[in-house]
Each structure stands twice: as structure tokens, then as C-alpha cells.
Amino acid sequence: MIMLALTLLLLSTGCALRGKDASAALFAMDTYCTIEAHGDNAALAVEAARTELLRLEALFSISEPESDVSRINASDGAPLEVSTDTAALLAAASAVSTETDGAFDVTVEPLVRLWGFYDDAQRVPAESEIRKSLSRVDYRRLLLNGRTVQKGADQSVDLGGVAKGYASDRMAAVLAANGVDGALISLGGNVHALGVRPGGGAWRVGVQDPADESAVLGIVEARDCAIVTAGVYQRFFEREGVRYHHIIDPADGRPADAGLISVTVIGSYGARADALSTALLVMGEEAAIAFWRSGGHSFDMLLVTEDGRLLYTGTAFTPHTSAYRFAKIVE
Ligand code: AMP
Ligand code: MG
Numbered sequence: 001m002i003m004l005a006l007t008l009l010l011l012s013t014g015c016a017l018r019g020k021d022a023s024a025a026l027f028a029m030d031t032y033c034t035i036e037a038h039g040d041n042a043a044l045a046v047e048a049a050r051t052e053l054l055r056l057e058a059l060f061s062i063s064e065p066e067s068d069v070s071r072i073n074a075s076d077g078a079p080l081e082v083s084t085d086t087a088a089l090l091a092a093a094s095a096v097s098t099e100t101d102g103a104f105d106v107t108v109e110p111l112v113r114l115w116g117f118y119d120d121a122q123r124v125p126a127e128s129e130i131r132k133s134l135s136r137v138d139y140r141r142l143l144l145n146g147r148t149v150q151k152g153a154d155q156s157v158d159l160g161g162v163a164k165g166y167a168s169d170r171m172a173a174v175l176a177a178n179g180v181d182g183a184l185i186s187l188g189g190n191v192h193a194l195g196v197r198p199g200g201g202a203w204r205v206g207v208q209d210p211a212d213e214s215a216v217l218g219i220v221e222a223r224d225c226a227i228v229t230a231g232v233y234q235r236f237f238e239r240e241g242v243r244y245h246h247i248i249d250p251a252d253g254r255p256a257d258a259g260l261i262s263v264t265v266i267g268s269y270g271a272r273a274d275a276l277s278t279a280l281l282v283m284g285e286e287a288a289i290a291f292w293r294s295g296g297h298s299f300d301m302l303l304v305t306e307d308g309r310l311l312y313t314g315t316a317f318t319p320h321t322s323a324y325r326f327a328k329i330v331e
Helices: 041-059 068-073 084-099 107-116 129-134 165-176 270-283 285-294
Strands: 009-012 021-028 031-038 143-145 149-152 182-187 190-195 203-209 211-222 225-231 236-239 240-244 260-267 300-305 309-312 317-319 326-329
Touching: 009 149, 031 041, 031 165, 041 068, 041 084, 041 165, 041 182, 041 225, 041 240, 068 084, 084 143, 084 149, 084 165, 084 270, 107 129, 129 236, 143 236, 165 182, 165 225, 165 270, 182 203, 190 270, 203 225, 211 225, 211 260, 211 309, 225 270, 260 270, 260 285, 270 285, 270 300, 285 300
Parallel strands: 309 326
Antiparallel strands: 009 203, 021 031, 031 182, 143 149, 182 190, 190 225, 203 211, 211 317, 225 260, 236 240, 260 300, 300 309
């Protein structure tokens, strides 16, 4: 059975919507999505953001035959022209792949398919099958040149680890262009905060405890940033007492097993934060901390370890939990 859970719990910051407030809820990109905004023009802004989400969903869907992603995957390795958004998303994904030495890899599709995560046919594949699929996974063989994309003939892409982050960036841009004072977008584990919350001040976003859907780890004070969580509890199946989840380590073709159960990234760009959260979960605690340090602290993160620790960087997050031993990582 596939277990889906909302990663981030939005604290109810003004549920009773006032005159200038507007909100929308919909199912898109395989998850429950909400948009709320306040200020002049909020209703039109929310509607425009909703339309933008549905437009991008149509481009990035892996199951819709006419989508850019399906056209890329159906191509035999010949160059193909895609939309500006798909090209921008692939460029953002490629950048993170390079930075993380392939811990994030948009060409991971053959492995995710092999483990049965697309069609609810989860199973543990044989080592020989994993080896065969692994040979098709390599982001360096996906070539981008403007709006032209070329993949290896045997390759397929999966934007599941980055598309929601990209969509939140575009939706935030649409909301800002419509002149709202503040907005909060939630696409499953992807939250994007724009401007101020109703009444002023930063938005307050609760980060879900990976072990308890109804509890939070703490609060992020968020203003003009994305807060994205990747967790091993979001989608998984069990066989003979072993749990297998949906984030695959492209180094060995198996569910990531580096000691982290959840990674939250706080950053300026949703697409990058989304891809990074997935990558850091694959990399594990030590490599994630080294990566954060080497990148000049260009983002903040929260790591939850298998052995009950919560490690975090920066000043935006304040822990509120007694379920974990927490420690702040500095310099
Ligand atoms: P997220 O929820 O953002 O962590 O993304 C998870 C989704 O990304 C999975 O359901 C897969 O579709 C895809 N995925 C799994 N492993 C990887 C990986 N190592 N690199 C890129 N995408 C991945
Ligand atoms: Mg991600």
C-alpha cells in the first residue's frame, strides 16, 4: 500500500478569511495543494496561481501522454524542443545533480519504475534487474541547449523530486505580479511563503514530525522562501518486515539508506530546495553537513536521523519537540 502523508503541517494562521483574503484547495501533481493570499486583488491572484499550477502539471506529468516529460521519454534519443518551463526546470535539476555528484538524478526513472512506485506495483527487484536499470541512469547523458533536450535512447526522466518546487516558484511569481501583500502555497511537502502573513510579520510554518503526522518538530519563520521536506515516510511499502521507500540512491539503485528519515531545506528557490532535500536525504548526515558548509550556507536545513536526532542550521527554525535530541549546526 502506498502511504501518502502531508509533510508540512500548516499552522492555522488566520483560518477565518477576511474580506481581502482568498484561498483555494485542489489535488494536483499527485498531492493535496492549498493556496492562500491576502491583500488587494487576492481572489484574482489565487485564481491565477491555481491556473499556473494546472498548466505546469500538464507539462510535467509522467502519465499524461502529451506532456513534455512523456514526449522526452518517448523520444529515441533525437533532440527535442520543449517549453521554456520544462527547459528551466531541467536546467535547475541538472545544476543540483552536478553539485551533489548525482545524489539527485532526474534520469532515475528506470529505477523508480523497477521498484513499482509509478503503478502501485511495488516489489523488491532482483540484483540483476537493478544493475540493468542502473546502467540507464546518468544525468550527464541528458543534454540541454536552450529549449532543446536530448537524452540517451535508453533513458527516461522523472521530475517528481523537483517539479513541485519549480511550480511553487512560478506560483509565487504569479501571486507577486498580482500585487498581493502575502501568500502561502502548500504542495504536499513543498511550502512557499511570500511576503507577510495577514496582520504582518513572517509566516509561521510547522514542520511535521516524520514519526508522528499530528506532531510538529518546530516552527519556521518564513518570508519569501521555500520550505521543502523529503521524507522516507512519504511513500513506501513493506515486504517481510523491511520498509522500502520512494527515494532511490542512484549509486546502488536501492532506497536511500544513509541514516536520515527526513530532510527539510529552506531556500530562496523552490526548485533548488526541492531537489536538494531529496539529494541530502540520499547523501546522509555527514555529507549533507559538509555540503552545507562548502556551499557557503546558501540554504538552511533540518535533518532528522534514524537514531532520534534533529540537526538544524540557521535562525529561521525553532525546535518545539521533546521527541528528539536536537542540536544546532554552526559554521
Ligand atoms: P521528493 O518528494 O521531492 O523527495 O521526491 C521524491 C520523488 O523523486 C520520487 O517519488 C521519485 O519520483 C523521484 N526520485 C526518487 N529518487 C530520486 C533521486 N535520487 N533523484 C531524483 N529524483 C528522485
Ligand atoms: Mg525533492
